[in-house]
Amino acid sequence: MTDTNPGAITTEVVTHLASLARIALTHDEIEKLTGELGAIVDSVAKVSEVATDEVPATSHPIPLSNVFRADVPGVTLTTEQALAGAPEHDGSRFAVSAILGEEQ
Amino acid sequence: MAALNDLTTMSAADLAGKLSSGEVSSVEATQAHLDRIAAVDDRVHAFLHVSADALANAKRIDERRAAGESLGELAGVPVAVKDVLCTIDMPTTAGSKILEGWVPPYDATPVAKLRAAGLIPLGKTNMDEFAMGSSTEHSAYGPTRNPWDLDRIPGGSGGGSAAAVSAFEAPLALGSDTGGSIRQPASVTGSVGVKPTYGGVSRYGAIALASSLDQVGPVSRTVLDSALLHDVIGGHDPRDSTSLNEQWPSFAAAARAGAAAESLKGLRVGVIKQLDSPGFQAGVSQRFHEALQLLTDFGAEIVEVDAPHLEYAVEAYYLILPAEASSNLAKFDSVRFGLRVTPEGGGTVEDVMAATREAGFGDEVKRRIILGTYALSAGYYDAYYGSAQKVRTLIQRDFAAAFEKADVLVSPSAPTTAFKLGEKLEDPMAMYLNDVTTIPANLAGIPGMGLPMGLAPEDGLPTGFQIMAPARGDARLYEVGATLERLLEAQWGHTLPSQIPALG
Numbered sequence: 127m128t129d130t131n132p133g134a135i136t137t138e139v140v141t142h143l144a145s146l147a148r149i150a151l152t153h154d155e156i157e158k159l160t161g162e163l164g165a166i167v168d169s170v171a172k173v174s175e176v177a178t179d180e181v182p183a184t185s186h187p188i189p190l191s192n193v194f195r196a197d198v199p200g201v202t203l204t205t206e207q208a209l210a211g212a213p214e215h216d217g218s219r220f221a222v223s224a225i226l227g228e229e230q
Numbered sequence: 231m232a233a234l235n236d237l238t239t240m241s242a243a244d245l246a247g248k249l250s251s252g253e254v255s256s257v258e259a260t261q262a263h264l265d266r267i268a269a270v271d272d273r274v275h276a277f278l279h280v281s282a283d284a285l286a287n288a289k290r291i292d293e294r295r296a297a298g299e300s301l302g303e304l305a306g307v308p309v310a311v312k313d314v315l316c317t318i319d320m321p322t323t324a325g326s327k328i329l330e331g332w333v334p335p336y337d338a339t340p341v342a343k344l345r346a347a348g349l350i351p352l353g354k355t356n357m358d359e360f361a362m363g364s365s366t367e368h369s370a371y372g373p374t375r376n377p378w379d380l381d382r383i384p385g386g387s388g389g390g391s392a393a394a395v396s397a398f399e400a401p402l403a404l405g406s407d408t409g410g411s412i413r414q415p416a417s418v419t420g421s422v423g424v425k426p427t428y429g430g431v432s433r434y435g436a437i438a439l440a441s442s443l444d445q446v447g448p449v450s451r452t453v454l455d456s457a458l459l460h461d462v463i464g465g466h467d468p469r470d471s472t473s474l475n476e477q478w479p480s481f482a483a484a485a486r487a488g489a490a491a492e493s494l495k496g497l498r499v500g501v502i503k504q505l506d507s508p509g510f511q512a513g514v515s516q517r518f519h520e521a522l523q524l525l526t527d528f529g530a531e532i533v534e535v536d537a538p539h540l541e542y543a544v545e546a547y548y549l550i551l552p553a554e555a556s557s558n559l560a561k562f563d564s565v566r567f568g569l570r571v572t573p574e575g576g577g578t579v580e581d582v583m584a585a586t587r588e589a590g591f592g593d594e595v596k597r598r599i600i601l602g603t604y605a606l607s608a609g610y611y612d613a614y615y616g617s618a619q620k621v622r623t624l625i626q627r628d629f630a631a632a633f634e635k636a637d638v639l640v641s642p643s644a645p646t647t648a649f650k651l652g653e654k655l656e657d658p659m660a661m662y663l664n665d666v667t668t669i670p671a672n673l674a675g676i677p678g679m680g681l682p683m684g685l686a687p688e689d690g691l692p693t694g695f696q697i698m699a700p701a702r703g704d705a706r707l708y709e710v711g712a713t714l715e716r717l718l719e720a721q722w723g724h725t726l727p728s729q730i731p732a733l734g
Binding site: 135139140143144145146147148149150151152155159162163165166167169170171172173174175176177178181182183184185186187188190193195203207208210211212213214220222223224225226227 | 591
């Protein structure tokens with residue numbers, strides 16, 4: 127994305143975001159989201175007013191470090207349990223359609 | 231034996247007392263709640279699924295009790311479970327079509343703890359899809375209605391859990407709170423709900439919305455009941471790497487001490503200037519200031535505290551949440567579980583994924599995934615997500631400074647009473663601003679409680695009082711909350727839930 131205005135939400139931007147997010151949005155949805163996201167982004171952009179260089183970022187409310195468990199085997203799902211909710215499987219693996227398209 | 235309708239209106243603590251004395255069996259208590267669900271849930275729609283095993287589980291508890299086994303205090307008491315929590319014996323959808331009919335291969339830790347303590351899961355409660363919303367209108371299975379007025383929203387995302395307890399379909403429920411999803415529904419349904427300190431309750435098996443904000447907590451009609459449930463579900467879980475590894479005091483003991491307190495002398499109650507806004511509904515502000523007066527009359531000292539960066543909390547939240555959600559929801563890929571939709575003429579796994587997510591996600595989920603994807607995009611990351619994380623630091627600093635001056639911080643739990651279904655559906659930003667009072671606690675990781683503070687004079691609908699404490703100070707919420715609950719009930723001459731309109 128080469129747009130230099132971080133506030134600009136166009137249908138092209140939303141189309142690109144939808145492809146990144148793997149959602150096959152319809153044309154109508156893209157039109158509607160373009161307007162809605164524009165309004166939301168204009169509003170949330172306010173955060174940059176106070177986010178100055180000297181303020182550190184917080185990614186986690188209560189930081190913990192070095193969270194380890196004992197290196198012993200635990201209870202895990204069986205193959206059968208892991209596959210139980212799959213849309214399609216062959217008894218030991220998840221089944222999917224072709225990973226690569228013809229042109230790839 | 232108590233009449234069946236008493237079994238559904240009494241508190242969980244009272245019901246537990248009757249179960250342990252043998253006056254009532256768990257089968258009777260469970261049946262009474264199932265009957266109530268059958269009678270009213272076609273109108274309330276708090277439940278997405280009602281357990282087929284509840285009576286059998288209740289019978290087993292009765293047998294264990296009869297055999298002289300020592301059981302937990304809430305053993306035999308029914309409980310509703312928000313559909314965001316995995317249950318090995320019931321479908322778990324998080325309110326989404328993409329998970330319709332999915333039965334998880336494991337229990338969420340809070341659910342496993344309920345079962346271990348002998349509580350009886352009644353079913354799964356409705357919610358905004360993946361907990362995204364403040365009204366339960368974003369559920370793929372239709373909205374829940376507010377038992378106080380069926381034309382109004384029960385709050386969200388945990389509107390199902392709040393409506394279940396306020397419609398007397400369950401004495402207790404589990405919720406999850408990412409930006410207010412326990413406390414705001416409690417406010418608009420006249421019930422009690424607590425968001426624990428981040429890490430106080432395991433998130434293992436809670437379908438993640440925003441991992442750095444999500445927290446599971448109790449929903450009930452009384453402060454003591456929430457405390458009893460919190461005692462059951464809380465504590466360290468090695469399966470959640472953000473779970474706090476420490477000993478917690480008994481929250482029930484804290485609630486009982488608060489209910490018995492003779493004075494609040496020495497307690498400094500901080501009113502956050504930014505959350506006592508003239509923009510709030512007049513009846514909400516009125517009840518809030520009356521509650522403050524009650525606390526003052528009982529010896530508490532009221533201090534005003536300033537938290538200037540709360541002005542940026544909603545904005546920071548609506549960058550952090552979508553960013554984390556867009557990443558968490560990537561797991562719904564049509565491969566391992568849930569829906570699969572193959573586009574006409576087939577396609578690659580990526581085409582199938584995109585078609586599945588288009589068909590399986592609702593509008594609000596798509597909106598937030600796209601927003602989150604945008605906020606995390608190269609070139610915009612620093613301006614949006616990075617800045618929002620800095621605001622989080624500033625808000626934590628504001629809270630740290632405020633807790634120097636006050637033992638607890640208070641505000642209304644929500645700016646308004648319950649609004650009408652459909653009223654804010656077409657204006658996402660207006661919906662988001664509902665959470666202005668609750669979001670700061672999630673950003674800072676501190677615990678918050680919402681409890682009823684009376685009905686707004688202008689519309690007769692419930693209003694909520696929020697109490698916040700420093701991280702790990704959850705016991706303080708129960709202590710102060712139980713005192714305030716007792717003072718309010720003494721003033722009213724009745725409990726708030728006793729005023730809920732009969733649903734027939």
